[in-house]
Amino acid sequence: MARAGLTLERLTLEGAELVDEVGTDQACVRRFGVKVASLYLHVKNSQELKTGTAPLALEELADRAADALAGWAGKDALTAFADA
Known part of the structure; x- marks a missing residue:
């Protein structure tokens, strides 16, 4: 039986x-207090x-x-982008 409150969206965000x-991603098992088999x-x-x-990672990077x-422009913009 599926554990209450777990959804693909929530698992993905967490x-x-x-x-x-x-x-x-094995930390999901610890975070949600489930066994690996339950996660799947x-x-x-x-x-x-x-x-x-x-x-999510790409959106955060953007x-x-x-x-x-x-x-910023030119070299300064490139440096700022690399630091991001």
Whole structure:
């Protein structure tokens, strides 16, 4: 039976945060207090979870880059982008 409150969206968002924190999607198991087998009742596999986090990471990168590039040009803009 599926654990109440777990959805692909929630697992994806939490997974993205955990990857930032500890660098592994296995941390989802600890965060949600489920066994690995239970996690896979909600997602097909770890690749699906990673695929769900990729757009979130790209959106965050785009936001950071836009903020960092504001007001800069040329070499300074490139440096700001790299720092983002």
